[in-house]
Amino acid sequence: MSLLAILGGSPIRTTPFPVYSTLGDEEKRAVMGVLDSGNLSGFLGTWSPQFFGGPQVRQLEDEWQQYFDVTYAVTMNSATSALCAAVGAAGVGPGDEVIVSPITMTASASAALAYGAIPVFADIDAETFNITAKTIEERITPQTRAIVAVDILGHPADMDEIMALAEKHDLVVIEDAAQAPGATYKGRFAGTLAHIGVFSLNYHKTIHTGEGGVAVTDDAEFAERLQLIRNHAEAVVEGKRTTSLVNMVGFNYRMTEIEAAIGSAQLKKLDGLLNSRIAAADYLSQRISGIPGLLPPLVKPDVKHGYYLYAIRYDANEIGISRETFAEAVRAEGVPLATSYAPPLYYMPLYQNRIAFGEHGFPFTYEGYKGSVSYERGICPVAERMWESDVMVGNFCHAAVETTDLDDVASALEKVVSEARTLGGHGALAVDASRMVENGAA
Numbered sequence: 541m542s543l544l545a546i547l548g549g550s551p552i553r554t555t556p557f558p559v560y561s562t563l564g565d566e567e568k569r570a571v572m573g574v575l576d577s578g579n580l581s582g583f584l585g586t587w588s589p590q591f592f593g594g595p596q597v598r599q600l601e602d603e604w605q606q607y608f609d610v611t612y613a614v615t616m617n618s619a620t621s622a623l624c625a626a627v628g629a630a631g632v633g634p635g636d637e638v639i640v641s642p643i644t645m646t647a648s649a650s651a652a653l654a655y656g657a658i659p660v661f662a663d664i665d666a667e668t669f670n671i672t673a674k675t676i677e678e679r680i681t682p683q684t685r686a687i688v689a690v691d692i693l694g695h696p697a698d699m700d701e702i703m704a705l706a707e708k709h710d711l712v713v714i715e716d717a718a719q720a721p722g723a724t725y726k727g728r729f730a731g732t733l734a735h736i737g738v739f740s741l742n743y744h745k746t747i748h749t750g751e752g753g754v755a756v757t758d759d760a761e762f763a764e765r766l767q768l769i770r771n772h773a774e775a776v777v778e779g780k781r782t783t784s785l786v787n788m789v790g791f792n793y794r795m796t797e798i799e800a801a802i803g804s805a806q807l808k809k810l811d812g813l814l815n816s817r818i819a820a821a822d823y824l825s826q827r828i829s830g831i832p833g834l835l836p837p838l839v840k841p842d843v844k845h846g847y848y849l850y851a852i853r854y855d856a857n858e859i860g861i862s863r864e865t866f867a868e869a870v871r872a873e874g875v876p877l878a879t880s881y882a883p884p885l886y887y888m889p890l891y892q893n894r895i896a897f898g899e900h901g902f903p904f905t906y907e908g909y910k911g912s913v914s915y916e917r918g919i920c921p922v923a924e925r926m927w928e929s930d931v932m933v934g935n936f937c938h939a940a941v942e943t944t945d946l947d948d949v950a951s952a953l954e955k956v957v958s959e960a961r962t963l964g965g966h967g968a969l970a971v972d973a974s975r976m977v978e979n980g981a982a
């Protein structure tokens with residue numbers, strides 16, 4: 541067989557991988573139109589018609605409502621802002637616990653901290669990498685107030701079961717669909733399956749506005765509170781005659797007119813961009829499914845996967861070398877395979893040291909908090925194994941990629957699997973930074 545590139549052989553591929561870009565003339569025209577209007581933002585932080593933003597913001601919200609079939613869409617300047625606003629709108633506060641996946645972007649959990657609440661991590665399913673009703677139920681305590689379910693890597697969580705559990709325990713569910721715009725679950729869109737859903741429009745998501753986010757809900761009260769938190773709630777509640785002042789401290793989470801106009805152009809492209817991802821992933825999965833020791837992403841019945849990233853499950857026993865060595869060898873073949881997605885969030889210094897706001901450990905040490913959360917290693921074994929050994933990810937499946945690129949991915953994987961024994965004793969090469977997917981973890 542052929543000599544592995546990492547051992548001096550010739551690599552499968554020497555040209556760089558195509559870079560994903562979603563911008564074109566439509567976005568240019570949209571931006572110029574806003575510039576010509578002279579109106580870069582239409583928001584006023586007082587109770588007036590301008591409280592809801594300018595014409596582009598309102599148009600994008602209308603279009604988002606129609607596309608996703610939701611009653612309210614509230615644009616924000618990021619999904620991080622939208623997650624914070626969602627936790628605030630849910631009425632979460634100090635003393636509360638919010639159950640969340642450890643395998644996600646940091647804001648899924650830190651949104652709870654922003655309201656003085658305690659993130660509690662529930663383990664993931666080994667095939668979809670999402671938290672489940674079962675793992676969530678194990679974490680419910682009298683302090684539990686809300687759940688943040690993440691549709692990680694683009695595969696929707698099993699939201700019907702999670703919603704049924706939440707109803708039983710009277711919990712608010714926030715669905716973080718930042719990675720899953722357009723993905724579906726039982727015919728309904730990811731992001732619309734919980735009390736409040738959140739989308740991201742940052743520049744490495746499927747569609748984007750540079751920075752941006754959208755929160756959606758069918759509940760009028762949640763929608764109003766999202767709008768208030770987005771736009772200086774404390775200055776508006778009097779004029780608006782809002783009855784409850786809970787979490788009515790507002791921020792400036794407002795989207796600009798330029799971003800909104802780009803968002804409208806991007807939303808029109810979502811179907812096509814998503815279909816390209818799915819076609820690429822289906823092709824690659826077919827090629828990978830015959831390779832011993834590797835498993836392509838699982839797609840549950842009744843699910844349309846969003847393929848934000850393409851995850852390959854790895855069996856080190858079958859292949860005979862560590863995942864780190866394997867991924868390093870694949871990268872040497874010219875294929876950008878990341879060793880893993882991101883570590884469980886509780887590995888971060890914030891949780892290990894329990895220092896968030898101020899010097900005294902708030903909210904972990906808050907005397908009104910009656911629970912006892914653990915962030916020790918071992919609390920979510922499946923998530924830890926995903927990070928340590930079981931899963932590799934690549935940003936291979938998107939609109940810029942051609943079949944020949946995917947053939948290179950498959951060929952590199954095949955080559956390294958079949959020559960793995962020639963790497964015996966070739967360990968400890970991995971650089972820790974290379975374990976993070978190139979641009980997926982931010």
Ligand SMILES: *Cc1c(COP(=O)(O)O)cnc(C)c1O
Pocket residue numbers: 617618619620621644645647648690716718719739740741742751752753982
């Ligand atoms: C990207 C992302 C976010 C944050 O999105 P921003 O718009 O960058 O704030 C939140 N959650 C998940 C799962 C993400 O992937």
